[in-house]
Amino acid sequence: MSRDTAIARIRCQPRSAMQSGKARTGWQLVFSPAEARRTDPLTGWWGSGDTRAQLRLSFSTREAAEAYARANNIPYEVEAEPRHAAIKPKSYAENFRYGRAENWTH
Template identity: 55%
Template sequence: MTARIYQQPKSAMQSGKAKTDTWVLEFEQSEARKPDPLMGWTGSGDTQAQVKLSFPSKDAAKAYAEKYGISARVHATPPKSLKIQAYADNFR
């Protein structure tokens, strides 16, 4: 059972920084997805892929993975870059 640990990113509809300080442990898929013959929906028998656990810090997520014997990879948070722009720059 493998998992990945990453910091919750900001959604496209979000302008503030709320809920971006949480870390998420998410299990990777162990079984390929396949279409359902009746409805055509994509599904899988892997129920672990539906589990997302939230933690207040990266260390807490790592400790949880070690406690339960889960091999986890930590994905580093990309650096944030701000593009400082004034309204007057639209008319240059």
């Protein structure tokens, strides 16, 4: 696969490990590797001459990422947006509610 035919992926930006909400989750355009990684004989580190694999472009919407890819003639695939479980709001007062069926665990 040559460098010009590398397919880019448009995906929903993952949340950081310290993030519980949905803020700062936009869309990313990530290039797939165009050449295999190999070990450097001198240092033993893995690497390749493909610098596009290191590039991640961020966009606020999926449509903006698709428009950028079309404008620059970049073939792309769109990954489905991950489904998040609905979070039931809780309050600290629930721990002390009268008639609570389950035991207070902490």
